[in-house]
Amino acid sequence: MNTETQPxxxxxxxxxxxxxxxxxxxxxxxxxxxxxxxxxTEVALHxxxxxxxxxxxxxxxxxxLDETTAFLVVAATLLDLxxxxxxxxxxxxxxR
Numbered sequence: 001m002n003t004e005t006q007p008x009x010x011x012x013x014x015x016x017x018x019x020x021x022x023x024x025x026x027x028x029x030x031x032x033x034x035x036x037x038x039x040x041t042e043v044a045l046h047x048x049x050x051x052x053x054x055x056x057x058x059x060x061x062x063x064x065l066d067e068t069t070a071f072l073v074v075a076a077t078l079l080d081l082x083x084x085x086x087x088x089x090x091x092x093x094x095x096r
Contacts, residue, residue: 040081
């Protein structure tokens with residue numbers, strides 16, 4: 001089974017995610033996580049983030065600033081949830 005995400009890049013449907021344990025719109029993924037029906041620690045957030053970056057590059061100027069900003073806020077929130085659930089310190093080697 002493929003564990004990488006494969007983003008769909010259609011403006012009408014928005015950002016689509018494909019993981020080994022989830023396939024569908026990003027908004028639905030968030031609903032499942034925040035509704036405690038999918039454990040955030042079981043989601044490959046790094047893959048989702050990498051694919052969202054690819055998605056934003058693919059649609060370029062069609063991307064609304066609000067959508068990008070909302071994704072960044074949600075990504076930070078999800079990382080905070082992972083940190084709180086696992087106790088793993090949040091570190092990013094890119095900023096050292």
